[in-house]
Structures are given as structure tokens and as C-alpha cells.
Amino acid sequence: MISSGRINDYLEGTVSWIEENSGLTFPRRDWKIDEYINPRGNTSFQVKISYSGPLIGAPRSLPRIKFDITQDERLVDTPQLRNVHHNFTDRFNPIPQVLCYSIDEILAEKSRALFERHGRARDVYDVINISRNFREQVNPENVRNIAIAKFEFKKIASPTVKQILDSIDKETLIAxxxxxxxxxxxxxxxxxxxxxxxxDAIAWWLDPEIAKPVPESIISAIGERAPRQFFPKAGIRSGREYILETIRRAAHNRQCVMITYHGHNRLVEPYSLRYPATGNEILYVREIEKDGIQSDKINHPTAYKTHEIDSAIISDRIFIPKWKVEL
Known part of the structure; x- marks a missing residue:
């Protein structure tokens, strides 16, 4: 069984190793390990620790890490080993791995949280993000079965699309x-x-018959599709990689991008990155405006050579995909 003392011992061993191998320190006086009884009558813990980097800030402004530790949550799917996401030059080799929820379990857990917490902003964002960008990695039937098990564990009726949507407090979500x-x-x-x-973010896996059809890929797109990058690269502030990171981030959030290409400012919807036989890297977009005027290419896809894109800025304008977003 987990106890406050055991948690403290694990933390001490872990942060001591981190302190020896980095410039971070963890002031022990700031540690808080709170034990409480959860709604199911079992013991859970909330742990908060602060840390300080090389540029030491004021004690009250130190960043914190919070852990919620439970001993009785229902884990349905098999946990998966994942690489620790760390794109800085001091990364370890081999890359450390940690046991994580499967993507199916994350979606089911987030959907259950969406219902129980009445649509908190983080839950809404995560469910939509998975729906948009991780569908190819998700097994809808498995998510459905996991969600049913999680709702049953919490003594909630089996989930339906209407049930989850009706639970969301939109006024609080907006605020x-x-x-x-x-x-x-x-x-x-x-x-x-x-x-x-x-x-639709709930229906496509919970009740596929009422879900909207998924847009098709751009038929005229030529070449091998670039591997998708789901997480941003750290430390990139300029150059071609920065431009591509900006475009990917906009695509993931369904935001248009203002691109400077061949001397003109072009407002575009980003869709796909391809490698044709010519050796170029091609970005396929829907060009909405050119120099502030509606583009004459708005009704069909347009291809840009990425090495000829001078800049990219995310705009406030959103878009509903006409084709499948593959970035």
C-alpha cells in the first residue's frame, strides 16, 4: 500500500538523482503531501513540490509540480512504454521511457472526466485534440469498451453522446x-x-453511425506523405524548421496561417506535407487570400515549396477542413 512516508522516500531518491544530474534544486521545505479520503471511501494523495533552476527566482514564485496519486482507479487497457519527450541537447541516450495510459484509455478517461466535471476547459481541449489529430492511432471499439467500464466503475450509466453533451456547462466553459x-x-x-x-469528437468513437464523414485527402497531392509530428520541437526560434513548426501547430488547432511566399502575403489553410520524386518538400494548402484579396485559387489545393516560404504567422481565423489535415 502507498503511504505518505513511502511517497516521501520515493521523492527523495528521485529528486536527489535529478539534482545531481542537472542544475535544478527542490527545496524540501516546500514539499506538501496531503492524504485524503476520495469519494469512494479510499485513501488518495495530492503531492506538491517546488523546484528552482539556475536562474533562481523568488521563493514564492517557484514553479510547482503536482501529483494526484490514487490506488483504486480502474485501469482497463494495458499501459504502454513511451519515450520521454525531450528535444534538448542534454537528452539521455538511450531515451528514458515511462509507462503511460494508451491513447484509447486517455480518450475514454478524458470523456469520463468531461461528463463528471461538466466540461472543464482542459478536458474539452484534449478530447477535441485527440479527435482531430490522433484518429489513426485510436481503436474506436476499444475506446467504447474502456469508457463503458470506467463509467460503470464510477456508478454512472453507460455513456451516450447526448448524455455527455448534456452534462457540459457551456457558460462556465466559455468563462x-x-x-x-x-x-x-x-x-x-x-x-x-x-x-x-x-x-462529433465523441460520436466518431462512441456512436459512429451519427458521426460526420471524415474529409478525404487531397487527391492531387503528389509524393510520400511526411510523417506526422504530434509534439512541438523545443528550442527552435528561426529558420525553416520554425516555419514548419508554426504551420503544424496551426493545422492541429485548425487555424489559418499567414505565409509569405514569393513576395506575397497569403492567408492559407494548411493540409499536407509531401515528398515528391523531384526531391522538393511540398506544402499543400488552400489559399484563402493573397495580399488581402480573395485568392483565385480558393476552390482547389495549392502547392508551395517549403524552402521558398519566407515566414509563417498563426492567424486568429479558424477553418473547417475541406480536405483531410495530415500535418
Missing amino acids: NWEHQLSHQISNLPSVEQFINELD
């Missing part, structure tokens, strides 16, 4: 959107866009 997410997500899209997608 808290910026406050809860803007410090975590740069260029945060509007909440209305996410509210409009919620029904």
Missing part, C-alpha cells in the same frame, strides 16, 4: 477558457470552435 488554457497553449483558438466540434 474559464482563456484563464485555464492561455498560459499553456500559445495562440489559443476560440472556445466556440471547440464547442461546435464536441458532438
Whole structure:
């Protein structure tokens, strides 16, 4: 069984190793290990620790890490080993791995949280993000079975699309959107866009018969599709990689991008990155505007050579995909 003392011992061993191998320190006086009884009558823990980097800040402003530790949550799917995401030059070789929820379990757990917490901003964002960008990695039938098991464990009726949607407090969601997410997500899209997608973000795996059809890939796109990158690269501030990171981030959030290409400012919807036999790297977009005027290419896909793109800035304008987003 887990206890406060055992948690403290594990923390001490872990942070001591981190302190020896990095410039971080973890002031022990700031550690808090709170033990409480959860709604199911079992013992759980909330742990908070602070840390300080090489540029030591004021004690009250130190960043914190929070752990929620439970001993009785229902884990349905098999955990998976995942690489620790770390794109800095001091990464270890081999890359450390950690046991994580499967993507199916994450989606089921987030959907259960969406219902129980009445649509908190983080839950809404995560469910929509998985729906948009991870469908090829998700097994809908498995998610459905996991969700049923999790709802049953919490003594909640088996989930339906209507049941989950009806539980969401949209007024509170709208009021808290910026406050809860803007410090975590740069260029945060509007909440209305996410509210409009919620029904399909749940229906496609829970009740596929009522889900909207998925757009097809751009038929005229030539070449091998570039591997998708789901997580941003750290430390990139300029150059071609920075431009591509900006475009990917916009695509994931369904935001248009203002691209400077061949001396003109072009507002585009980003869709796909391809490698044709010519050896070029090609970005396929829907060009909405050129120099502030509606583009004459708005009704069909347009191809840009990425090495000829001078800049990319995420705009406030959102889009509903005409074709499948593959970035």
C-alpha cells in the first residue's frame, strides 16, 4: 500500500538523482503531501513540490509540480512504454521511457472526466485534440469498451453522446477558457470552435453511425506523405524548421496561417506535407487570400515549396477542413 512516508522516500531518491544530474534544486521545505479520503471511501494523495533552476527566482514564485496519486482507479487497457519527450541537447541516450495510459484509455478517461466535471476547459481541449489529430492511432471499439467500464466503475450509466453533451456547462466553459488554457497553449483558438466540434469528437468513437464523414485527402497531392509530428520541437526560434513548426501547430488547432511566399502575403489553410520524386518538400494548402484579396485559387489545393516560404504567422481565423489535415 502507498503511504505518505513511502511517497516521501520515493521523492527523495528521485529528486536527489535529478539534482545531481542537472542544475535544478527542490527545496524540501516546500514539499506538501496531503492524504485524503476520495469519494469512494479510499485513501488518495495530492503531492506538491517546488523546484528552482539556475536562474533562481523568488521563493514564492517557484514553479510547482503536482501529483494526484490514487490506488483504486480502474485501469482497463494495458499501459504502454513511451519515450520521454525531450528535444534538448542534454537528452539521455538511450531515451528514458515511462509507462503511460494508451491513447484509447486517455480518450475514454478524458470523456469520463468531461461528463463528471461538466466540461472543464482542459478536458474539452484534449478530447477535441485527440479527435482531430490522433484518429489513426485510436481503436474506436476499444475506446467504447474502456469508457463503458470506467463509467460503470464510477456508478454512472453507460455513456451516450447526448448524455455527455448534456452534462457540459457551456457558460462556465466559455468563462474559464482563456484563464485555464492561455498560459499553456500559445495562440489559443476560440472556445466556440471547440464547442461546435464536441458532438462529433465523441460520436466518431462512441456512436459512429451519427458521426460526420471524415474529409478525404487531397487527391492531387503528389509524393510520400511526411510523417506526422504530434509534439512541438523545443528550442527552435528561426529558420525553416520554425516555419514548419508554426504551420503544424496551426493545422492541429485548425487555424489559418499567414505565409509569405514569393513576395506575397497569403492567408492559407494548411493540409499536407509531401515528398515528391523531384526531391522538393511540398506544402499543400488552400489559399484563402493573397495580399488581402480573395485568392483565385480558393476552390482547389495549392502547392508551395517549403524552402521558398519566407515566414509563417498563426492567424486568429479558424477553418473547417475541406480536405483531410495530415500535418
